Each structure stands twice: as C-alpha cells, then as structure tokens.
Amino acid sequence: MMQGNIWAILDPQGLPESMTLVLRFQLQSPLTSSNLGGSFEQQYASPSCQIAGLKVLLIDDDDINLVIARKFLEKLGCVVSSLPSGSTSPNSVGASAASCQLVMVNLEMVRVNAFDVALRIRQSRSGRWPFVMAMTSEHNTWEKCAQSGINGVLKKPVILQELKDELVRILQST
C-alpha cells in the first residue's frame, strides 16, 4: 500500500542489529537558496563546520575519479586518505575505515564488490562512525545501497555542490 520495504541487518550472531524502512514518497521540487533568503547561510553554517576536519577514506579504482574527489573533499576541509588499489581485503578495509568518519566508495569498481565492502564496514564498526557514501552512474540504486548499510549516494560525475549537500544531509541525519 505504501510501496515500501522493510528489512533487518543481522549481526554475526544472526540477531537483528538494525531495522530499515524504505518508503517511496513523491519528491517536492527542492527549495533553492533564492527561496530561503537570508536564513540560508545560518542554516548551513554549522554543518559546514562539521565537514571541516572530517576524516575521509576513498575507495576507488578510477584514477580520474580519485584525483577529483580528493580535490573536492580537501576543498571542503576534509582530511583525505585512499586505499592503494588492490588492497581491499577485509582486514585492510576494516582497519583503514575504523580510523575515519566517512568512507566513499565507487560502486562500479572492476575487481571489487563495493556492496561487500560497505557491508564489511558496517559490520565492523561500533558507534556512529564511519558513514558510507556511494558514487555511481546508475540510477535507482538507493534501495540496494540502503540494504548494504550505505548512508548516501552521489551521482557521477561528482559535482562539488552535490557532494557538499549530501555530506551535510548525512551528518545531520543521525
């Protein structure tokens, strides 16, 4: 009736660790900054502070994407590290991810299943961090992303403003 879906993510013991509910809503046209007027800057002042200094791990096998994403993140004040390509074994991902607050992962990597990586990160984390954000050129991946514990999705090519907006949304959402 509500066109939705609900599932649980199980921890290693098979007990439900979290539940997720997905509902489909009709999107209103987004408010643009010109509509919000003077209050816009105040609304966005504090989340920008949250972004500055954020520790981000980039997982991508596409050199061009990596260079550009890193540049954008550094522009926003983040501290960026990336995994050397080929080292996405469970141990190295878990260790690197544990020390950062956001992991950005390319869904279209050739030798690596990004959803597996996201699930591993999700299972090995304790507490709020890290968030996981996916980058993809496909449409309609939201549900599949949410099922893997991914907190946000960015369309490729990555655009600076969209990256910032999605970061703000994720950071505000808990």
Next chain:
Amino acid sequence: MAAAALREQLNALLSSMFSQGLVDEQFQQLQMLQDEGGTPGFVAEVVTLFCDDAERIIAEIATLLEQPIVNFDKVDAYVHQLKGSSASVGAQKVKFTCMQFRQLCQEKSRDGCLMALAVVRNDFYDLRNKFQTMLQLEQQILAYDPKQQ
C-alpha cells in the same frame, strides 16, 4: 608584457573551447578549484590522466572491433568508461559522442561502431591538442611570473 600576451592567448583558447562545446562547467569547476586553492598542476594532472585513459580505451575498442566476431558488450563497457571519465573532466563533446556510440553498440553494428569510433577519436585528438596547448601556455606564463597561479 610578453606574459600578458600569453595570458590573452590562453584566455582566447579557453573561451573558444567553451563556446565550441568542447568543455563544460565541470571543467570550469576544476579550473576554479586550481585557481582558488593555489595548487597549480591539478588541472594538468587530471587532463593528463584523462588523455592517457582515453588513448588506452580507444585502442582497446579498435582491437575489439577488428575481431571476426565483435563482442559488443565489451565495446559498450569501454565506451561507458570513456563517457564517465569525459564527464568527470568536463570533456563535453567527447562525452556526447560516447553517448551516441553506445546507441550504436545496442544496434550491434560493426560498421556503425567503426564510424562512431572514428568520430570519438577525432573529437578526442582535437581536445587533446587544445589541452596540450593550454598546458604549454600555462607553463610559459608561470615561467614569467611564478607567483601567478
């Protein structure tokens, strides 16, 4: 004043690249990031990566199209990759040409794909030449005044 003349040349080149639709706002964004952040070499790095990538992909596609039986899915995957990189860099014309190429892959026509490959190659070489000129001009300008970014 030679630096000023070089700057004019560079601006004219960039202007024409934008007005001819060779590059779009994404490329402009990358340039702005370089200028604002005082990190010369960022655009050069991205552009060089893109050109190397595109060269490699075009060669792979050419090889695939020479096979007695063409694997159109593989060709399509490569074209998709090239479309992605050109979009990331802001190489608008190449991106659009790739989109048309993908249509022809769907039709599974070797001749159609060969024609599309020729167009992509042409558009890419044209863009690469302009990128190379742009980078040379930037180097020359920097040589005159290293403080200018």
